[in-house]
Each structure stands twice: as structure tokens, then as C-alpha cells.
Amino acid sequence: MPCDVTGLLAGHAAVRRDNGDGGFQTETGWIDGEQIIDKGSWAMFSSVDFTCPVDTALPPVEKTCGTETAYALGGQTFIDLGITNSRWGWQVTVDDGDDFTTPIYAGAGQNDITKGTEVGKLAVSYLKGELTVTYLMLDGFVMEDLHLNVSEDDLVSIAPGHYTVVEEGLADGEESKFTYTSYETAASVNVVAHAVVEVGRINLPALISPAGVASAKGEITTCASSASTTPICQS
Secondary structure (H helix, E strand, O other): OOOOEEEEEOOEEEEEEEOOOOOEEEEEEEOOOEEOOOOOOOOEEEEEEEOOOOOOOOOEEEEEOOEEEEEEOOOEEOOOOOOOOOOOOEEEEEEOOOEEEEEEEEOOHHHOHHHOEEEEEEEEEEEOOEEEEEEEEOOOOEEEEEEEEEEOOOOOOOOHHHOOEEEOOOOOOOOOEEEEOOOOOOOEEEEEEEEEEEOOEEEEEEEEOOOOOEEEOOEEEOOOOOOOOOOOOOO
């Protein structure tokens, strides 16, 4: 029904009542209003004005956008390693003497980083058999779980729960640095760094549109008050 129009409403009913001697008296009835025609069978109608409210803000509702899986970017995908046909993720190969950082992407389906969001960095240092791996989250993103696999061999399972390090239920800001000293003879090691990241919150003040249809509009705020990074969840 469009807004700001006047409609005509006619309502009819056939009724009966007990007349007390075993029979019924029947009558026809119409809603109260104006006569439809002046002569002939009687009938009545009423007019109804249809109006729509202006946008009316209701109390805002905070909706957590939830979590996303994230991986550090590496030179080989899981598909390259032959352990899956479709799941995304990367293995990072670290050579002796390397010292670098690589982005951590969340939501990068099909190993396409343009579909994902950078949520952090993985800092890697490997010198004379000592490997150090550190997760560095960007402002506005909170790491809830991490799964880290370090091996001289290629990854054999895409299930993060089978990795060599499993840390779940992390507190905000908890240290995420790992040091390994058992690779004295290895020229290179392979690292797979996975994380479960809280990607943001959305503040949704519900609105009633001019057409009378409930809608929602709002702005995304990231998880930290000092956020400077656009979260994955969009308004």
C-alpha cells in the first residue's frame, strides 16, 4: 500500500439471531459510514487515510561480525602441496639466514588476497638452527586462537588442530612468540601459521523507512578502540 493516500473500505456481514420460537431472524449489516447509493439496496462505506512514519531511530543493536580464519601468506598453497583440492592457505618456507615479515590474511578464499583482509603480520627469523616466529596483529583485530606448524617436511594435513602448536582461547594481547632451537642441520624449515581472528563489530540502529519497511543502517567499528584498519564485516 502506498503512503499518504485515502482508501475506501466497505465491510459487509450477514447475521442472524434466535427469535425465541425456534426460528431465526436474519439481517444484513455494513460498517458504519456513508451510503454508497441513495436509492435501492442499502450499503455503506468508510474512508481510511494511509500514512507512513518518517525515519524513526530505534535503540541501536550491536552485532558482532564474528570470527574469520586467517593464514600467513607463503610461497606454496595447500593446493600446491597436494593436500586439498579447494581449501585455501599457505606454507611459508624459511631459509637459514632469513629475517622477514609476511602478511596474515583473513577470508582470502581461493588463495586470492584481493578477497581477504590483512589482519596482521608474521615475523620470522631463522639463524644457525634457531627459528623465531611471532604473530603481530594489526590494530582493531583480536586473535582468539592460533595454530602453528613447523617442520622440515611439507605440511601433510590441513586440519589446524593437528599442527605442532595449538593455542586456543587467547586473552587479548597475549604473547604469541615461539622459538625453536632444534633445527641445527636444516637448511630450511616450513611454517604454516593459522589464526582465528575476531574481525569487528557493527552498530546497527534499526530504522523505519518512508515506505514503512524495517531496515538497518550503521557504521562498522573495529574491536579495539584505537582501530585504524577496515574490518571484513561491512555495513
